[in-house]
Amino acid sequence: MRLPFAPTLPLRGSLPPPLRRGGLEGHAAKFPPPSSGGGLGWWHYAGILLATLLLATPSHAADLRVSVPTDAALETVYDHRTQACEDWDVPDAPARAWRAADGSVRLLAAHTRARTLSGPSLNELHHGCRIVFQSAKRDDPARFDDMGWLTSPYTLDGATVYGLVHNEYHGHKRRDLCPTGDYMACWWNALTLTVSHDGGESFGPARYVAGVPYRFRGDLGKRAGLFAPSNIVARDGWYYAMAFAEGIGAQKRGVCLMRTRDLGDPASWRAWDGRDFTVRFRDPYTQGEADPAASVCAPLPPDRLPFTVTSLVRHTPSGLYVAVMAGRRAERKGADPVSGVWVSTSADLIGWSAPRLAWAAPLLTDKTCAVDETFYYPAILDPDARSRNFEDTDGKAWLYLTRLAQKNCKPTRDRDLVRIMIRVEPSQSG
Template sequence: MRGILLAAALLAALPVSAATAGPGVAELRVAVPADARPETVFDWSGQACEGWDVPDAPARAWRSDDGSVHLLAAHTSARALTGPSLDHVAPDCKVVFDSGRKDDPARYDDRGWLAAPYTLDGRTVYALVHNEFHGHKRRALCPVGDYAACWWNSVTLAVSEDGGRRFRAAGYVAGIPYRFRGDLGHRAGLFGPSNIVQKDGWYYATAFAEATGAQKRGVCLMRTRDLAAPGSWRGWDGRGFTVRFLDPYAEPAEDPAGHVCAPLPAGRLPFTVTSLVRHAPSGLYVAAMAGRRAETPGAPPVSGVWVSSSADLLSWSPPRLAWAAPLMTDPDRCGAAETVYYPSILDPDSPSRNFEDTDGAAFLYLTRLRMAGCAPTTQRDLIRVPIRLDPVADR
């Protein structure tokens, strides 16, 4: 067993060959049909179990061992929609995961969003958790009392042993090698885990890092062979998957620079990756992101859903606009009646138990937020619109 573990550790540390991706990166075009109309999957006004029962994270889905489908777009008290298929799910008011709201940042149990469920057998479901410590609610730790100034984020693990009916916290996965500071003045840590995808025996996910100390800003890629071991995830360092995400409360870092990820190129993945899906016919992966940028140099910025493609999850194509739409993060959102956010691509016909691939016909899931002035309200619906994913020529 020691030999197997040593071999796995050495393999994880090996650089990834440039030949893996080839000289160019093929692309996928994601398009919404001109006559497509959004379909409401969850209607807050008529289906919410309580006021804050809202879709507040990208939609994820899995099939349990009894054949039922669970669709999750979690808030801090997470509930799932369940049914016989992804096309036929209904709300269930039972809470499957709840936040502990603990005052100690070292416990990683303040506010948590189930962000990335994955199951191998439909019975045991592992899930990466977007874990926020809200320092502004603890004035002794954050005298300024400002949410963004005292927002410290990490990625943790939750596990369900009953097909996803109930999850429990199961350990620290990833973060930055620094303890909480109430005087930093901006948010810090790793945010918004993507869904998990399997490739060549490894399980991959992304998270978005804010610049803090040795940690640079951008999309981090990490992987593991063992979903049950939260400490087994390793981050990309620019040459290989060698970054160990130590817990700074359990093991203070003597060399913080050795425990931070190297973000993937911002020109290819400029925003938080909220969805990863494999296009089965081509073998390419597509990353979905919500953001605002110019389609061409010098053009005015456009808000909406952007996509980028990759053969190996490391080399990505330039982002393409898939669907233009106002976003809740837009600087000019004030006065908008509705915005959208949290794009995710799911294919009801996917043979994967975790809906991690598509044959090219799928749905783009989004949260639709009703606005009041410049702020989103609790009136949030989960919607979906049909899309096509088709290859385009190599560049």
Template structure:
């Protein structure tokens, strides 16, 4: 019995030591103030041309860098390097405003990109069904009470110059709740805001945010696929393995709880995971989040070796956020994404000793959020090995 107790104590000590080592493995600190990448007042191609997703980047087959941080009518910044991208007013993607919620093709934010060769570019899309615009489905006419979200897929065959749905709706669906649209249910429901796509081993991974509804728990869910060309090949983490098959509606005898994901590290990932990159020297993954924790609001980082276990978050920068600001603040911030101009990956999925946190700065007008939003970036240094 004593030997067993000692062994358990040693195992616990080793586990705690490994967790502590992971937490101390990287030190990320800001080394500058936010600098403007694009100014809405100066650069917007249209009123709604404002950064409303985390910044994502990839290099096409010709070496041009595409940086996308856009609204539901999506445009890109393009240029010879991440440091030299400029606004391009060509529309690369938008949803089709379908009235049927089962099609998952209403207003759509193209959010995540991955290209194996610079010619074909796969993408994840955050699709919002706006029930308040269909009063027969949403008697209250209130946006938040009738909002259903899903994750869908798009693809480009011209190096990111334009995107189309990867299949005819609703077969382009990636992650959906297993419950039919309920209309005026009093809260937003579904899966939201996919992170960037990152390769690990033989699979591609992405985080998404889930709201509590039915059997689905609230938190950051993780999904993976071994075939980016097949939207329905993505499988969610169930707490033990990647076995959750997302469906649009369960059939008789098929329990809904088998088709919802389990939040990953819910006591750590308490906000939407905006980006995940791998630190080249250590091999650790670094996630960025905008959240309030321990009474402090701002941009946070956390690290992981396997995308499932995460270190205690560290506050990178204290700042007012999109949903956490005061009327005395000049601006609020959100959508932090870590990008390294010197990344060795075509998809900017790794970082070295320095990088930038790209963010949206929402310039407040008398305590109100308007279209006046800028894409900014803040230099950081990353120490550890």
């Protein structure tokens, strides 16, 4: 799977420079004014408001600092050379985890023939060779079932597991639809939903969730669609996820936010339109291409979320969300661009801070011959997470990444899943 923004991996056995600070701009809480009746003075209400503020924001953080301890070292979670069940048994998506009904843990970071790691905890996992999900490689683009990466599992009870799928249609393999036979020119993407009723041991056929309101075109000359869904996070009775949209027609390029109340209904997802979650994703094959402007998301500001969001996690002490990304940009105006893991923070998943560099490292997308290894697919997972789906952290967690060995300036199939300790802490500077 190639995401719109794919970072390169750090060198095996070496540590990149320490993480720099991440940040969040403060949001003011609103409280109703006290009633005019009664005998209590203004000072009494002021005291109540102050106490409420102290309780509502336990860390008083106007910012979050994300850092890697100076003594932290990379750990190998999955080693391709010794554990692979086949050549393409590689970590090719961000790491996701959930707790099964029996309390054991499942971790997923797979290619199109998806396999999981399992064990008693996130720190004790064994890689299995059982294939839990794979697409059918159907020729018809209207079926949305060509090449799929199961990237976003979520379960409420550990038994039924819902999963968003990054679904690629490879038009270059169908020369009657793509005369040029060019991969990038005939790559269309959509999101689908698959469900497991046995705790993630097997997933069923996937159904259409979201995409662009246009049918496949073999003459477009560039990729199109919605890519790389983030993990799913719960908030106030809703389930949220992000995806990256490539610009085409009415659809603008950038990070889209969508949500649902019913994980089992693929048609229930609604995307952010800039003011509210009203966008319905029309299937262009069954519902036509009329009025495409009503079926596209409004991307969140690109100066805040400039890259694909590969991971979302809630910092429990502050209540702030951390978006994890991989890309290359300058930390400040006039500075040289830096490759690595970037983070942005939010109180509501809509308004985000400016991105901060968390970990400098060579990325898969750097196209460099100067290193032997690169990294990609960053995700934060905390073994002590309270949620069944590891969507929260108390501040001390692991940054998981895929580490890719390079040969002749290109990534190989020798890809390992690694992790390094990371800290997400409130900053009192604000």
